Amino acid sequence: MHEPKIRPIQKEDNPEVAAMIRSVLMELNVPKTGTVFEDTALDGMFETYSTPRAAYFVLEENDVLIGGAGISQLDNYEGNVCELQKMYYLPRARGRGIGAKMIEKCLQRAKQFGYEACYLETMPYMKAAQKLYARNGFEYLDGPMGDTGHFSCPVHMLKKL
Template sequence: MDKPIIRPIEKADNAQVAQVIRKVLVDLGVPKVGTAYADKALDMMHETYDRDRATYFVVDDGGTIIGCAGIAQLDNYDGNVCELQKMYFLEEARGRGLGTAMMDACLEQARTYGFEQCYIETMPYMEAAQKLYKRTGFRYIDGPMGDTGHYSCPVHMLMDL
């Protein structure tokens, strides 16, 4: 069996990516309002990230998307800060080192784009994700930066690139 690969999203991946994100959010009991679940972009992630200084990656496991994450300028923020966006993995992807590999891919891309810092919003009970973020170099900050529209995500983290 081939090892899953991390690659930039293709237009043909849009439907699978939307399914992955919504499934993970529902499985975790995330509110459907004020979180990524309600984002119009979910059904057209390829087009959403087809712009300057933005990339969305997928974990392709033999043609099946089992995880995803992206990097882009932090919305409604005046500064050279990107946001790690919509990082989600199906259960079968977890515990395989794919989260660390995805973080590395996203942060390397952010550095290539010249961003100075990377920001994340998450939920308090997403403890495994927060452990990964802290291990990668993120620290907790007191409040939100920019305005992502994800007002239901009360945990904010930042990392210097």
């Protein structure tokens, strides 16, 4: 068994990334409206993150994608803030400290891109994810920043870079 590796997404990863994210969303009973489930970007993640100041990384283990996360400019927000986006892991990737490594990789890239802060949205029942974010310096906000279209994700957090 090889150590999982974090690498930039490639075009040929698109179908596997979309399937992995949808599988996690269904497992976690994420609402189908007002969440990532509706994002047209899911089927073209490579193209979505091939824009300036955006990056998406996948977690690969034994030639299988078991997770991913990315950063991009926060939608509909005037300011130098990125959003940590589409961070999902299959069950076998969880609880192994990989999430912290992925956050670190994303935040390093955000700093290289010159962002001043990183924002995220999540679901109230995703307690393990919230603990991971808090351990990595994200703090709770009273409300949303920008407008991501994810009105069903009521937990908002921010980390200054």
